[in-house]
Amino acid sequence: MIELHGNTTYAVCLECGARYELEPIREAFLTCGTLPVCRTCGGIVKTATISFGQAMPVEAMRRAQDEAQACDLFLCVGSSLVVYPAAGLPVIAKKSGARLVILNRDSTDLDAFADQVLNREIGETLARVVAGADS
Numbered sequence: 001m002i003e004l005h006g007n008t009t010y011a012v013c014l015e016c017g018a019r020y021e022l023e024p025i026r027e028a029f030l031t032c033g034t035l036p037v038c039r040t041c042g043g044i045v046k047t048a049t050i051s052f053g054q055a056m057p058v059e060a061m062r063r064a065q066d067e068a069q070a071c072d073l074f075l076c077v078g079s080s081l082v083v084y085p086a087a088g089l090p091v092i093a094k095k096s097g098a099r100l101v102i103l104n105r106d107s108t109d110l111d112a113f114a115d116q117v118l119n120r121e122i123g124e125t126l127a128r129v130v131a132g133a134d135s
């Protein structure tokens with residue numbers, strides 16, 4: 001698992017990267033209105049997700065690109081495939097010889113580039129895949 005856009009189950013300091021659990025931050029905000037500030041450096045603490053305007057994690061992107069180049073099958077699930085650089089990963093995989101399958105309720109700009117496009121509900125479709133159904 002490579003978390004390109006971070007993780008919502010904890011928080012980090014935007015300055016020094018120190019990790020914080022969410023519950024104490026939430027409790028301090030609810031009881032005192034305290035905004036989360038890093039105890040080490042005074043930086044802003046927010047959920048460990050990548051928001052628009054923040055840089056993508058360099059090491060995670062490098063690993064994702066390496067895996068995309070090396071894979072046999074690239075499965076895009078639940079992505080509009082419009083936000084780069086992550087939306088470029090299926091293109092890297094396809095150009096490196098992988099089969100590309102896109103599973104998304106709506107069409108995407110990469111549909112014509114894919115080997116298979118499934119415009120269906122994700123949960124229902126993946127449940128059928130896991131169960132071994134072929135349609």
Ligand SMILES: [Zn+2]
Pocket residue numbers: 013014015016017018038039040041042043
């Ligand atoms: Zn800090």
